Amino acid sequence: MNQLSxxxxxxxxxxxxxxxxxxxxxxxxxxLSAKVRQAPMFFxxxxxxISLEKLEADAPAIDFPELIALCxxxxxxxxxxxxxxxxxxxxxxxxxxxxxxxxxxxxxxxxESAVPEPEVVVRTVVEEKLVHRPSKIITRPIRSGQQVYAxxxxxxxxxxxxxxxxxxxxxxxxxxxxxxxRALAGVRGDVQARIFCQSLEAELVSVAGNFKxxxxxxxxxxxxxxxxxxxxxxxxVDAL
Amino acid sequence: MxxxxxxxxxxxxxxxxxxxIVVTSGKGGVGKTxxxxxxxxxxxxxxxxxxxxxxxxxxxxxxxxxxxxRRVVYDFVNVINKEAxxxxxxxxxxxxxxxxxxxxxxxxxxxxxxQEGVQAVLNELSRDxxxxxxDSPAGIEKGAQMxxxxxxxxxxxTNPEVSSVRDSDRILGILQSKTRRVEAxxxxxxxxxxxxxxxxxxxxxxEMLSVQDVEDILAIPLIGVIPESEAVLKASNxxxxxxxxxxxxxxxxxxxxxxxxxxxxxEHRFLEVQKKGFFKRLLGGK
Numbered sequence: 303m304n305q306l307s308x309x310x311x312x313x314x315x316x317x318x319x320x321x322x323x324x325x326x327x328x329x330x331x332x333x334l335s336a337k338v339r340q341a342p343m344f345f346x347x348x349x350x351x352i353s354l355e356k357l358e359a360d361a362p363a364i365d366f367p368e369l370i371a372l373c374x375x376x377x378x379x380x381x382x383x384x385x386x387x388x389x390x391x392x393x394x395x396x397x398x399x400x401x402x403x404x405x406x407x408x409x410x411x412x413x414e415s416a417v418p419e420p421e422v423v424v425r426t427v428v429e430e431k432l433v434h435r436p437s438k439i440i441t442r443p444i445r446s447g448q449q450v451y452a453x454x455x456x457x458x459x460x461x462x463x464x465x466x467x468x469x470x471x472x473x474x475x476x477x478x479x480x481x482x483x484r485a486l487a488g489v490r491g492d493v494q495a496r497i498f499c500q501s502l503e504a505e506l507v508s509v510a511g512n513f514k515x516x517x518x519x520x521x522x523x524x525x526x527x528x529x530x531x532x533x534x535x536x537x538x539v540d541a542l
Numbered sequence: 543m544x545x546x547x548x549x550x551x552x553x554x555x556x557x558x559x560x561x562x563i564v565v566t567s568g569k570g571g572v573g574k575t576x577x578x579x580x581x582x583x584x585x586x587x588x589x590x591x592x593x594x595x596x597x598x599x600x601x602x603x604x605x606x607x608x609x610x611x612r613r614v615v616y617d618f619v620n621v622i623n624k625e626a627x628x629x630x631x632x633x634x635x636x637x638x639x640x641x642x643x644x645x646x647x648x649x650x651x652x653x654x655x656x657q658e659g660v661q662a663v664l665n666e667l668s669r670d671x672x673x674x675x676x677d678s679p680a681g682i683e684k685g686a687q688m689x690x691x692x693x694x695x696x697x698x699x700t701n702p703e704v705s706s707v708r709d710s711d712r713i714l715g716i717l718q719s720k721t722r723r724v725e726a727x728x729x730x731x732x733x734x735x736x737x738x739x740x741x742x743x744x745x746x747x748x749e750m751l752s753v754q755d756v757e758d759i760l761a762i763p764l765i766g767v768i769p770e771s772e773a774v775l776k777a778s779n780x781x782x783x784x785x786x787x788x789x790x791x792x793x794x795x796x797x798x799x800x801x802x803x804x805x806x807x808x809e810h811r812f813l814e815v816q817k818k819g820f821f822k823r824l825l826g827g828k
Contacts, residue, residue: 445715
């Protein structure tokens with residue numbers, strides 16, 4: 303009898319906090335670029351709260367729209383300002399981001415003399431999995447020498463995958479034609495990923511880095527509809 | 543050889559541009575040039591004004607197979623570099639009307655081909671030819687990519703052996719990604735499979751891939767199976783396209799392939815071992 307179209311719930315979302323001390327376009331851009339380069343996937347599409355609590359009192363006026371644009375350029379998604387001085391309220395409001403009061407979350411303010419906190423608080427990676435991306439669907443044969451990668455999603459191939467071709471996905475792989483090339487599922491480490499195919503004739507199958515070559519596949523489920531999955535760190539190949 | 547109207551109809555104002563056919567394979571020595579010569583000649587015999595271009599710059603062969611090597615003065619690279627006009631470089635075939643050959647340069651390499659240069663030559667030819675047959679060099683490098691870039695139709699020449707099939711598969715991948723049609727978002731290049739050097743006896747003995755094996759791997763329509771034949775070698779040594787020798791199975795098979803290329807439905811021949819045994823005749827086998 304649930305006729306409601308929505309329900310409001312309280313929830314805690316983990317986000318990266320970027321504590322800004324001072325800002326100049328060149329320095330900020332260089333430092334952020336260096337950080338992102340260390341773990342590009344971690345920062346990709348990541349929600350960010352920009353904290354102004356530690357902003358130096360004598361810092362010159364900041365071009366906030368520019369700062370937000372820079373963050374976006376590097377894949378971050380600024381969603382709020384935290385602990386903004388009242389003097390800046392109007393400027394920040396104009397950027398369209400949410401303003402959160404300082405010290406929210408129940409933590410006592412850290413005394414200035416304390417050891418400086420790391421600029422980026424790395425909390426969780428699970429967040430990334432909540433992002434839904436549509437599966438990649440390929441209808442033409444994938445030929446020798448071609449490579450297809452479904453980034454952040456499943457890969458569905460409606461035709462043959464030739465010997466010498468390579469298909470990769472962060473999620474599952476489905477092949478509705480003979481699978482003769484190399485198929486790698488869960489390439490970013492998803493051990494739940496599986497490979498399903500109509501006819502297993504592959505040169506190599508791999509789930510999260512655990513692979514089997516055609517020689518061992520021949521003894522298991524050759525040229526039959528099959529699935530490949532990981533269980534207890536062992537790659538299983540079963541006929542369907 | 544019936545002369546059909548397209549060649550004449552083509553002279554009216556509303557001329558359709560020439561269809562560009564690339565004969566390609568990836569692997570060398572499978573019969574690209576022999577097939578280019580045969581298909582080009584076959585189209586000309588049916589009344590279509592046809593030009594065959596040798597893209598194998600540095601390893602010129604087409605002129606030998608067409609028997610016009612002594613008449614080469616200017617070549618494809620000369621035309622690209624504007625050292626000669628297209629009319630000076632085109633060699634009119636002596637045996638078949640409507641047929642012209644644009645030979646490759648023997649003294650240059652594939653770097654002499656520029657995208658703009660090739661396009662200019664093809665555009666000029668397109669205006670008064672019905673078909674342009676591009677004889678691709680082996681490999682997947684610049685020369686081969688240049689030959690297939692502007693194609694409307696591809697004839698992928700394959701021998702019934704695994705390495706040739708693998709290379710054809712690779713070329714099909716390039717046809718799907720690196721052609722003008724793909725880049726312009728038009729209909730993809732029409733792909734056709736031409737199986738050459740087919741020997742039914744060796745297929746039966748399990749020494750050669752069968753037509754079904756190759757079709758299963760490449761999954762593109764088959765326009766012809768050319769039986770392995772001494773006539774092919776003899777014809778190329780004599781500088782005569784094998785399609786002109788209609789006494790031979792290879793010549794007939796190429797005629798069938800040209801018919802299928804033009805959309806006609808012709809039953810495949812020469813796929814079985816020819817046995818004219820007493821019992822077979824008695825039981826009404828053909």
